[in-house]
Amino acid sequence: xxxxxxxxxxxxxxxxxxxxxxxxxxxxxxxxxxxxxxxxxxxxxxxxxxxxxxxxxxxxxxxxxxxxxxxxxxxxxxxxxxxxxxxxxxxxxxxxxxxxxxxxxxxxxxxxxxx
Amino acid sequence: xxxxxxxxxxxxxxxxxxxxxxxxxxxxxxxxxxxxxxxxxxxxxxxxxxxxxxxxxxxxxxxxxxxxxxxxxxxxxxxxxxxxxxxxxxxxxxxxxxxxxxxxxxxxxxxxxxxxxxxxxxxxxxxxxxxxxxxxxxxx
Numbered sequence: 001x002x003x004x005x006x007x008x009x010x011x012x013x014x015x016x017x018x019x020x021x022x023x024x025x026x027x028x029x030x031x032x033x034x035x036x037x038x039x040x041x042x043x044x045x046x047x048x049x050x051x052x053x054x055x056x057x058x059x060x061x062x063x064x065x066x067x068x069x070x071x072x073x074x075x076x077x078x079x080x081x082x083x084x085x086x087x088x089x090x091x092x093x094x095x096x097x098x099x100x101x102x103x104x105x106x107x108x109x110x111x112x113x114x115x
Numbered sequence: 116x117x118x119x120x121x122x123x124x125x126x127x128x129x130x131x132x133x134x135x136x137x138x139x140x141x142x143x144x145x146x147x148x149x150x151x152x153x154x155x156x157x158x159x160x161x162x163x164x165x166x167x168x169x170x171x172x173x174x175x176x177x178x179x180x181x182x183x184x185x186x187x188x189x190x191x192x193x194x195x196x197x198x199x200x201x202x203x204x205x206x207x208x209x210x211x212x213x214x215x216x217x218x219x220x221x222x223x224x225x226x227x228x229x230x231x232x233x234x235x236x237x238x239x240x241x242x243x244x245x246x247x248x249x250x251x252x253x254x255x
Contacts, residue, residue: 018218035223038160051220052231058135059220062159064152079132087139
């Protein structure tokens with residue numbers, strides 16, 4: 001699924017790295033616990049989260065993820081957006097809540113885990 | 116790259132916002148040096164977990180990274196309270212992190228086990244009231 005499709009399905013706003021909307025995301029994960037993302041996530045390239053602090057971006061950097069979706073209307077700070085821009089990570093923001101956002105993407109063919 | 120490169124960082128203990136900056140920097144350096152992506156990921160996750168730990172538990176410390184063609188060695192040293200029971204701290208899910216740390220997305224008790232999992236060797240030296248030094252190596 002292209003990042004642009006994630007944007008469309010979730011009615012999300014693009015906050016940075018618009019030039020990478022054509023990138024393919026094969027699987028995603030949803031968590032507010034960065035500890036768990038670092039411990040359990042394998043090759044998922046998109047993260048859905050309701051947590052807003054710079055460690056969300058840095059966690060995504062460490063995990064080689066290239067798309068973060070902020071759910072339930074959470075908005076990252078300009079500092080976080082700058083960090084993401086620097087790392088080439090697309091930031092999306094949607095009003096949709098976590099459960100629904102994950103469900104919508106899953107229903108449309110995005111996997112939870114991809115080996 | 117024949118010789119060993121050394122990177123040194125001071126990790127600011129009072130600043131949760133800047134935690135992880137050293138790991139981001141190391142990741143970028145290893146990319147520039149052309150290391151394999153899987154190696155870079157292992158090094159950077161292990162170091163990032165360690166950096167976060169130093170900020171949460173120890174009031175900061177220092178991070179030294181030694182890069183050679185054979186391995187990447189990470190030495191994290193702090194003058195924090197020390198780890199009372201290392202085998203307990205190594206258990207998945209065991210955490211002494213305060214509640215406010217959990218609201219920041221950390222403190223699930225996965226840090227140390229994760230550092231061990233992503234590295235080829237990990238050594239913890241800790242003395243109560245003196246500090247902790249963790250040495251991790253990822254071989255190429």
